[in-house]
Amino acid sequence: MSASSDTAPHETAAPRHESTVVLPADLHARPAGKLAQAAGQFSSAVELDHDGRTVNPTGVLAVMALGATAGSTVVVRAEGADAEEAVATLAGLLATAE
């Protein structure tokens, strides 16, 4: 897992965070539902990358449609005031999905 934040000198950029998770299980309907509910609780813009596709994790159907399987890599990204917390929460859910 890795996290980073931008420190652009000329902008007051919103905090950005990112984390990479190797899925312990397929990202099927139930974990997708949990993820979408959790993602909706943050004010930051959140994204999920998998296999060249990017979706908004608040959309449960879009998350399911990624077809992300056990052992594959998902990147969670957030930009906004609560970006760090959003990434930590969502990455935590992905890392413990059953």
Added chain:
Amino acid sequence: MTSSVGIVLVSHSADLALGLRGVAQQIGSDTVPVVAAGGTDDGRIGTSYDLVLEAVRQADQGAGVLVLPDLGSSVLTTRTVLDDHPRDDVRIVDAPFVEGTVAAVVTAAGGADLDTVAHAAEEARHVRKL
């Protein structure tokens, strides 16, 4: 915790409505009121004005109710019920039955308002599953 938008599933089949309710609650949350109004009053395939009316009442926690019909007379029966009992916070939505329900329940579980839940259900039409 504030009350959740309620969801009513109107289907020609009681089994279909109840089965979808079970799926939606597993993926979404069992804290969202999801009420099935499937079949006729005597359990045959069809729709029931009284079952839909009662389901709306049961799903209502004060945050509004979204009604998802499967097909045909589910739409007509729901419209008749809502025309007879017009309320701004009870509405029918044009959405894929399964996908729209799952999206609506997950969105409602996050505490979203009626407009947001209805939008999530409608958007389900545009999300490819493959």
